[in-house]
Amino acid sequence: MNITIIGTGNVATRLGVALKAANHTIVQIIGRNAQTGHDLAQQLNCRFDDSTQKVDPNAELIIIAVSDNALENIIAELPVTTALVTHTAGSMPMSLLQCFNNHGVIYPFQTLSRQKEIDMTQVPLLIEGNTPTTTDQLGKLAKTISNRVTMVTSEQRQQLHLAAVFACNFTNHLYAIAHRLLTEKGLDFALIRPLIEETAAKIWTLPPHEAQTGPAVRHDDKVMEKHLKTLATAPDLQTLYRQLSAHIMASHQKK
Amino acid sequence: MNITIIGTGNVATRLGVALKAANHTIVQIIGRNAQTGHDLAQQLNCRFDDSTQKVDPNAELIIIAVSDNALENIIAELPVTTALVTHTAGSMPMSLLQCFNNHGVIYPFQTLSRQKEIDMTQVPLLIEGNTPTTTDQLGKLAKTISNRVTMVTSEQRQQLHLAAVFACNFTNHLYAIAHRLLTEKGLDFALIRPLIEETAAKIWTLPPHEAQTGPAVRHDDKVMEKHLKTLATAPDLQTLYRQLSAHIMASHQKK
Known part of the structure; x- marks a missing residue:
């Protein structure tokens, strides 16, 4: 051709x-x-x-x-x-x-x-x-x-593109935030590599909704408060932390 | 011992x-x-x-x-x-x-x-x-x-724990949203696997802030509007899409 x-x-x-x-x-x-x-x-x-x-x-x-x-x-x-x-x-x-x-x-x-x-x-x-x-x-x-x-179909392709924004563009932005938090305290970003890789790998044996861990899904208010205090000098990250945690809690209540 | x-x-x-x-x-x-x-x-x-x-x-x-x-x-x-x-x-x-x-x-x-x-x-x-x-x-x-x-130190460990919440717990939640969007339209979640894996791999050769792609970092309003329309029946995801996109735009304006 x-x-x-x-x-x-x-x-x-x-x-x-x-x-x-x-x-x-x-x-x-x-x-x-x-x-x-x-x-x-x-x-x-x-x-x-x-x-x-x-x-x-x-x-x-x-x-x-x-x-x-x-x-x-x-x-x-x-x-x-x-x-x-x-x-x-x-x-x-x-x-x-x-x-x-x-x-x-x-x-x-x-x-x-x-x-x-x-x-x-x-x-x-x-x-x-x-x-x-x-x-x-x-x-x-x-x-x-x-x-x-x-x-x-065009409709399915549009949905795939949207899913990619969540799973890849937004995910990459969260990696950038982790990078910012670690380098700020003189910590090597590479320390978090095994955790990032395991998180991306685990969902192919356990659906991501079931694989959810962390303070939000456990409703561990004490840890979340502590994290928000740690973010006191970064109000933009406090806001994002609250928004994402709230969505995790809401998504796991429905079940 | x-x-x-x-x-x-x-x-x-x-x-x-x-x-x-x-x-x-x-x-x-x-x-x-x-x-x-x-x-x-x-x-x-x-x-x-x-x-x-x-x-x-x-x-x-x-x-x-x-x-x-x-x-x-x-x-x-x-x-x-x-x-x-x-x-x-x-x-x-x-x-x-x-x-x-x-x-x-x-x-x-x-x-x-x-x-x-x-x-x-x-x-x-x-x-x-x-x-x-x-x-x-x-x-x-x-x-x-x-x-x-x-x-x-305890302070560094606390920061690592916080970074892990962003890079792993929140990331996993975004994977769960992608899973929801794809299965809703009868699409195989495995289709997005190469993209998820490449996103998690790329940041070890290019810092995640520089690796950022997607409509928000490009300020591509047309595509974002289209995505928000696609999410009309899921107002919770519309809200999260807006919040994350706004944070990406703000983070990339500062530079």
């Missing part, structure tokens, strides 16, 4: 590298950033173009891997094409692409970095197509680079 | 098993639960007693591994002893034990389960003693079972 990739960022790079390694032909990279565009084109052994007007007429698949904010403009700019046109955004519906006869979504459900190689076979690729044929085409393509290909 | 362990729960079991494996002599288990007490005593090949009044006079080290709530009562009940008396609680100061000439703390900084074996050599043991001699004794003992022994 001849593939044009629009975008030169993290997702464009990781998908491009994996597709090339699986012997697909990347014919073209299109992007606004000439520097990263030329670099990626060189890496994928294809040509670089700086305008969506220059889409290769031989492209059979166009993958738009740009930021959510830029996506709608790029779609509006694209010339009419019979190629299968896809985007890669978790929070955007497939219907944005309905002006193209053949369209769909390939959403890599992982945090990707241009700089960091990743074993793409382990990255869940969430697929949606506008017809059984396009779904089938995208599924087959996805399976050449990942062992975790799943068909999901 | 002859060791008496008071308590028959998760910490008592994991410390007891590791100490025995390192060829220390557990002379006695003391606990209120005769069933778990006899089981643990059998596992450690020692005797079981049901009262703190029956502390073995040959015990050189007494480890009190009970819940935070029970700790002060147990300390008050203990007879006078020249043994080194320790507790294992993250949030309790060493000074609770000051009625004993020799005292200290051994705090395993990990979530432990009676039922689940763990490689104790990788569990950070945080040590504090009331004199250089007791600190030294506890440090040497701890190093026979763990490769991660660190001396910390």
Whole structure:
């Protein structure tokens, strides 16, 4: 399959590298950033173009891997094409692409970095197509680079994206708070590594609701008061501590 | 060293098993639960007693591994002893034990389960003693079972315990919310596993503050509004989403 990739960022790079390694032909990279565009084109052994007007007429698949904010403009700019046109955004519906006869979504459900190689076979690729044929085409393509290909609707993909905000973006922010608390007292952040890793590992043998530990789920008011006192100089963290503890207590009362 | 362990729960079991494996002599288990007490005593090949009044006079080290709530009562009940008396609680100061000439703390900084074996050599043991001699004794003992022994003050230990609430208890609660969101739409929770694991792994190459991704740190209002709409039927999650997003935005503005 001849593939044009629009975008030169993290997702464009990781998908491009994996597709090339699986012997697909990347014919073209299109992007606004000439520097990263030329670099990626060189890496994928294809040509670089700086305008969506220059889409290769031989492209059979166009993958738009740009930021959510830029996506709608790029779609509006694209010339009419019979190629299968896809985007890669978790929070955007497939219907944005309905002006193209053949369209769909390939959403890599992982945090990707241009700089960091990743074993793409382990990255869940969430697929949606506008017809059984396009779904089938995208599924087959996805399976050449990942062992975790799943068909999901736009609604399900939106829910996965939302769940990821809780389980990953918010979680990472809590790690940053722990980092702040430890370094403040001259403690090595690495001390908490086994605990973070065990917490992330345990939920695959025990559902997270059942795995809950800590003062809030035990309603241990004494310890919570002590923690809030320790946070006296950080009122923002006191507030967050109270909010999260209250939600844990409410969630475990219902059961 | 002859060791008496008071308590028959998760910490008592994991410390007891590791100490025995390192060829220390557990002379006695003391606990209120005769069933778990006899089981643990059998596992450690020692005797079981049901009262703190029956502390073995040959015990050189007494480890009190009970819940935070029970700790002060147990300390008050203990007879006078020249043994080194320790507790294992993250949030309790060493000074609770000051009625004993020799005292200290051994705090395993990990979530432990009676039922689940763990490689104790990788569990950070945080040590504090009331004199250089007791600190030294506890440090040497701890190093026979763990490769991660660190001396910390009561104040530092309290901070570590607080950081663990953010990085582990609150994090686990966010995993539970993701579980709820996915299963609600018939999606397999395992889909999010690579993302959870990568999020927990990434912070050891990039500090978590710098690793932050997601709509809040990008101030992507459109995506956040869409997420809040998706949560219309779960006002508790809407509130939590707003609170955490606001804290991320505030934390990243300051820089």
